[in-house]
Amino acid sequence: xxxxxxxxxxxxxxxxxxxxxxxxxxxxxxxxxxxxxxxxxxxxxxxxxxxxxxxxxxxxxxxxxxxxxxxxxxxxxxxxxxxxxxxxxxxxxxxxxxxxxxxxxxxxxxxxxxxxxxxxxxxxxxxxxxxxxxxxxxxxxxxxxxxxxxxxxxxxxxxxxxxxxxxxxxxxxxxxxxxxxxxxxxxxxxxxxxxxxxxxxxxxx
Amino acid sequence: xxxxxxxxxxxxxxxxxxxxxxxxxxxxxxxxxxxxxxxxxxxxxxxxxxxxxxxxxxxxxxxxxxxxxxxxxxxxxxxxxxxxxxxxxxxxxxxxxxxxxxxxxxxxxxxxxxxxxxxxxxxxxxxxxxxxxxxxxxxxxxxxxxxxxxxxxxxxxxxxxxxxxxxxxxxxxxxxxxxxxxxxxxxxxxxxxxxxxxxxxxxxxxxxxxxxxxxxxxxxxxxxxxxxxxxxxxxxxxxxxxxxxxxxxxxxxxxxxxxxxxxxxxxxxxxxxxxxxxxxxxxxxxxxxxxxxxxxxxxxxxxxxxxxxxxxxxxxxxxxxxxxxxxxxxxxxxxxxxxxxxxxxxxxxxxxxxxxxxxxxxxxxxxxxxxxxxxxxxxxxxxxxxxxxxxxxxxxxxxxxxxxxxxxxxxxxxxxxxxxxxxxxxxxxxxxxxxxxxxxxxxxxxxxxxxxxxxxxxxxxxxxxxxxxxxxxxxxxxxxxxxxxxxxxxxxxxxxxxxxxxxxxxxxxxxxxxxxxxxxxxxxxxxxxxxxxxxxxxxxxxxxxxxxxxxxxxxxxxxxxxxxxxxxxxxxxxxxxxxxxxxxxxxxxxxxxxxxxxxxxxxxxxxxxxxxxxxxxxxxxxxxxxxxxxxxxxxxxxxxxxxxxxxxxxxxxxxxxxxxxxxxxxxxxxxxxxxxxxxxxxxxxxxxxxxxxxxxxxxxxxxxxxxxxxxxxxxxxxxxxxxxxxxxxxxxxxxxxxxxxxxxxxxxxxxxxx
Numbered sequence: 001x002x003x004x005x006x007x008x009x010x011x012x013x014x015x016x017x018x019x020x021x022x023x024x025x026x027x028x029x030x031x032x033x034x035x036x037x038x039x040x041x042x043x044x045x046x047x048x049x050x051x052x053x054x055x056x057x058x059x060x061x062x063x064x065x066x067x068x069x070x071x072x073x074x075x076x077x078x079x080x081x082x083x084x085x086x087x088x089x090x091x092x093x094x095x096x097x098x099x100x101x102x103x104x105x106x107x108x109x110x111x112x113x114x115x116x117x118x119x120x121x122x123x124x125x126x127x128x129x130x131x132x133x134x135x136x137x138x139x140x141x142x143x144x145x146x147x148x149x150x151x152x153x154x155x156x157x158x159x160x161x162x163x164x165x166x167x168x169x170x171x172x173x174x175x176x177x178x179x180x181x182x183x184x185x186x187x188x189x190x191x192x193x194x195x196x197x198x199x200x201x202x203x204x205x
Numbered sequence: 206x207x208x209x210x211x212x213x214x215x216x217x218x219x220x221x222x223x224x225x226x227x228x229x230x231x232x233x234x235x236x237x238x239x240x241x242x243x244x245x246x247x248x249x250x251x252x253x254x255x256x257x258x259x260x261x262x263x264x265x266x267x268x269x270x271x272x273x274x275x276x277x278x279x280x281x282x283x284x285x286x287x288x289x290x291x292x293x294x295x296x297x298x299x300x301x302x303x304x305x306x307x308x309x310x311x312x313x314x315x316x317x318x319x320x321x322x323x324x325x326x327x328x329x330x331x332x333x334x335x336x337x338x339x340x341x342x343x344x345x346x347x348x349x350x351x352x353x354x355x356x357x358x359x360x361x362x363x364x365x366x367x368x369x370x371x372x373x374x375x376x377x378x379x380x381x382x383x384x385x386x387x388x389x390x391x392x393x394x395x396x397x398x399x400x401x402x403x404x405x406x407x408x409x410x411x412x413x414x415x416x417x418x419x420x421x422x423x424x425x426x427x428x429x430x431x432x433x434x435x436x437x438x439x440x441x442x443x444x445x446x447x448x449x450x451x452x453x454x455x456x457x458x459x460x461x462x463x464x465x466x467x468x469x470x471x472x473x474x475x476x477x478x479x480x481x482x483x484x485x486x487x488x489x490x491x492x493x494x495x496x497x498x499x500x501x502x503x504x505x506x507x508x509x510x511x512x513x514x515x516x517x518x519x520x521x522x523x524x525x526x527x528x529x530x531x532x533x534x535x536x537x538x539x540x541x542x543x544x545x546x547x548x549x550x551x552x553x554x555x556x557x558x559x560x561x562x563x564x565x566x567x568x569x570x571x572x573x574x575x576x577x578x579x580x581x582x583x584x585x586x587x588x589x590x591x592x593x594x595x596x597x598x599x600x601x602x603x604x605x606x607x608x609x610x611x612x613x614x615x616x617x618x619x620x621x622x623x624x625x626x627x628x629x630x631x632x633x634x635x636x637x638x639x640x641x642x643x644x645x646x647x648x649x650x651x652x653x654x655x656x657x658x659x660x661x662x663x664x665x666x667x668x669x670x671x672x673x674x675x676x677x678x679x680x681x682x683x684x685x686x687x688x689x690x691x692x693x694x695x696x697x698x699x700x701x702x703x704x705x706x707x708x709x710x711x712x713x714x715x716x717x718x719x720x721x722x723x724x725x726x727x728x729x730x731x732x733x734x735x736x737x738x739x740x741x742x743x744x745x746x747x748x749x750x751x752x753x754x755x756x757x758x759x760x761x762x763x764x765x766x767x768x769x770x771x772x773x774x775x776x777x778x779x780x781x782x783x784x785x786x787x788x789x790x791x792x793x794x795x796x797x798x799x800x801x802x803x804x805x806x807x808x809x810x811x812x813x814x815x816x817x818x819x820x821x822x823x824x825x826x827x828x829x830x831x832x833x834x835x836x837x838x839x840x841x842x843x844x845x846x847x848x849x850x851x852x853x854x855x856x857x858x859x860x861x862x863x864x865x866x867x868x869x870x871x872x873x874x875x876x877x878x879x880x881x882x883x884x885x886x887x888x889x890x891x892x893x894x895x896x897x898x899x900x901x902x903x904x905x906x907x908x909x910x911x912x913x914x915x916x917x918x919x920x921x922x923x924x925x926x927x928x929x930x931x932x933x934x935x936x937x938x939x940x941x942x943x944x945x946x947x948x949x950x951x952x953x954x955x956x957x958x959x
Contacts, residue, residue: 013748019755026762058744058928060905065931066882083751085744091931106747107787110758110780 005029005121006049010040010064011056011083016106020054020083023110024117037062041070050078052101052120054113057084057091065091068098077127079120083108130200137197140186148185151178155191156198242331245277249291249319249326252277264334266306277330282310291328294319300339303332312339366446370395373445382431382452384423395448398422399433418453430454479576482512483562487571489513500555500579502548512577517544517552524557532561532570539575542584554584607706609688613661614700616640627684627708629677646673646681653686660688661699668704671713683713739794740929741921746790754783804930806841806953807849809877809885816853817875820861827871829861834876840952842885844930849950852926852934855919856889856946863893863944880949884932890945896936904936923948 007024009031011017021031029051034040036059040047053071055064062070064082071080079101084091092103101123102116144152147168154164161175168175188194237244243261245254253276257269265272265280277291282302290298298315305311314333319326356363362379364372372393380387383398400420416433423429434449480497484490491511503510516524520543531539539559544552559575607624611617618639622632628644645653649672660668668688673681688704757779764773817824817831824831842849857873864871873891880886896904905924920934923946927934932950 011748013752015752016748016755019752019759022759023755023762026759060924060935061933063928063931063933085747091929094931105787105791106751107754107783108751109784110755 005051006046007031007052007054007117007121008034008040008043008046008050008078009054010034010037010059010067011054012036012059013056016056016083020113023114024054027114027118029117029121036060037064037067040067047071047074047076047078050076051124052117053078053080054117055080055082057082057095065094065098068095068100072098077131078124081113081116081120083113134201137186137201141198141201143185144182148178148182151175152182152194152198155179155182156195242333245272245330245332247277247291247328247330249294249328252291255327261332264305264332265303271306280304290315291317291330294326294328298330300335311336314338362450362452364395364398364448364450366395366448368444368446372398379450382423382429382450383421384425389424399448400428418457421450421452430457477578479578481576482559482574484512484559484573484575485571486573497577500553500577501545504548512545515545517546520544531559539573542580545577553579554581556580605708609704609706611688611702611704612700613698613702614694624706627706628674628682631677634677644674646675649673661690661702668702671709674706682708683710685709738922741925743790743794744925745921747787750783750787750790754780754787757783804843804845807844807846808839809842809849809887809950810835810839812846812849812853813875813877813887816850816857820854820857823858823861824873827861827865829864829871829873831857832872832874834874836876836878839877839879839885842930842950843953844950848926848929852923852948853887853889855923856948859919859946860889860891860893860944863891865893867893879952882949883952883954884949885952886947886949888937888945888947890937890943892943895942895944901936905934920946 005028007021007029009017009020009024011020011033012035014035017033017035021033024031032043032046034043037055038061040053041062053076055067057064064080064084068080080095080099081101082095082103083106084103085106095103101120104113104116141149150168151164154167159167161172161179165172165175182188183191183194186194186197188197237256237258240258241260243264244258245261246256247254254273257265257272259269261272262269280303282304294317296317296319298317301313301315302310303313311334314335316331318329318331320329321327356374356376359376359378362382363376364379365374367373372391372395375383375385375387375390377387380390383390385393398421399416400422414435416435418430418432420428421431430453432451432453434451436447436449438445438447478496480500481494482497483492489511493510493512498504498510501515513524524541524543527536527541528539530536539557539561541557543555543557545555546552555577557575557577559573561570562572562574564570605623607627608621609624610619612619617637618641620635625632625635641653641657642650653670653672656670657668659665668686670686672684672686674684676682685707686704687707688702690699690701691703692699692701694700757776761768761773761776761780764776813833813835817833820831823829853875857875860873864873870892873889876888876890878886905920924934927948927950930950932948934946934948937945937947
């Protein structure tokens, strides 16, 4: 269990949200309940921490689907599980397209929900880890000098030291020195590791 | 007769050359000898025959010399009557029978002339054998007797007059008629009987004549009317006039009465303005009443004026057609309408009616009697009417209406071309011998007939019916029939109805379509309501079911393995039953929804205006005015049209109902506008009492209602619909008065619906 294992549950029906929260808590995960989406939006810290959002589709005010669209722009990366009294195909399609993890019809098999919640937390955790990793790589990249960055680009492009030296108008020796510095700054054990870190960063952007 | 004159010659001449020669003069002697007539000279005293001519010799069968030896008496066959006439110097000697030498007898007609010579009285006798004549006389006498019998027995009065105009004879009928005894009547002057007016001179014109009725006089001085037919006869050199008298008093009286009656009729007819005529067909004589002449502008008697010479050339064939048809017996009465030329050369229209008065033995009409009526005026009016009818026809047909003209007396229905066209008939179809029944749809026949009957009975001011009629191709078409009585006949019964026919097939079909649509809409409304209700219920039920399921599952988890089996099993059953209940709700909902709602672009403004149209009646009944404030050129919303219609309808109905007890203005305002987040917002605002805090709290909960007879699903359903569209429905609390509900639905975005 980590500090990120928080699940936010939004349902206008008190008994539903209470039961869902209590079920989720059997997983040893913290669950917070909200009566409507607006309340959740206002609880920004929880939103940032949450590893999963369980949303009712049909609610007064902002509906679950609308909430999904808004969260996208807020870069909340907790996966969403929709629970709904009834699911029309267009509604389900819209939800899944928006990146929902699942769409459960009420009443649902609680085990299914719990499985999905665990899955969501795992995804969420992975996303967080990647984000941390990316942040580390970025921070390390930030320590490189402009010249080192140029040499790094050459390395990533798979060029030989000789070619890089020629392109930059410097000596082979200098290139080798930059390379050693880069490996050190980027905490890379091998050339392959270095290339993987940097390319993963570029893919995620 | 000529022989008589011959004899008269010496009769006249004899006294002049008296006393010459022996017995006669020389000249006479020669005549005497040459005469064909037997002649004798007899001494009046001695009756001895002094001389005899040769003709006498031939007559008596002896030589004249022989005869001179005889006496005149010797010649007579009857000795008893020997001397007398000559002794008496009679010129005509009555009929005697003389003897010839052979003793044969003959009737002798003797004329004597007497003269004196030589102291002696002599007689010149001319003797004629009239055997042939006496035979004729006898025959005549027989015949006369016969005629006499006829004369006396004749039932009609006959008066015999002589040339002097005196009555010579009268038969018993005549004596009875004139009231005279026979003897007193004889010798009367004809004028005494026949009256002074009678043209007596006609009696003697010696040819058959007829004297029309004049006043005759009886002996007692009384008068009577009689006609006389005259014939003439010569009887023994006497001219006789036979007057057959016919008392016509009674006949005249009858005739007079007839004439009076005729006058009365004529007066009646002429009083009605009709001219009376009497036409002798054979002679083409034409009697006209003064009124008849007056109508045609003729003054006084106009001989030679015959109606058929005045017929307008164009009408001749028609008139004679009518006349022939009548004379053949095809029509019971001669009737015709035609123009006659007036005195001034112009033409006038006349209506003729006539009847045959007499026919000859072969049945050929001889005489016709009838009237002519001046119908120029009515004819002109008719023509004006026809012209105006034509104008109307033109106007009506220009409108696409067909026309019909129904003669109730003959049952004939005339249809205009347009009428036939509407039903697909050609102009040659439906001309004769059909009835409304033939055109009416079998299902409508009875109703149509009843309608006609009711209209003709005066129960309705106008005949108006929408009915189906048979087209030429056998199909039926909806038409609007309208009609009005144009003419009344005897007993004031309708005799003619004119009307129009309009093609309302399309209107009817549209009406039917509209009605079907409305029914479908109502049906759909019910289904939608049911669907939305199920949807709303599903949601509301699913929430507690979810809670039950979750809590039972939670219980199981919390109990863990240590829990008694019975408790765990119970909780498991609860959890399963919650799922089962959820499944039932879902199935019910899917059943009424029949699959998924398909979203398509929907114009909210269109939905609003359509629903206002349907709610119009409710609004009118509640005295509510609906005001629309719709934003132009709104993009289409993404949604299910019927659901959105249901939504808008519910809100409108709620609004109208909210103002049921509102004093003052009752207005429902519906606004549309582009909202935030690519949505369209629609607001329905009433001016009712508004909503209390308490009501607002449970506003969208199902089965919560402020209406005494409400179910409380209206707004719940509305919310379900809006949310199914991914939209929102809420209550706007900012109104000073009344309540406003607003919903927002998303507009169409690319890639939303696939």
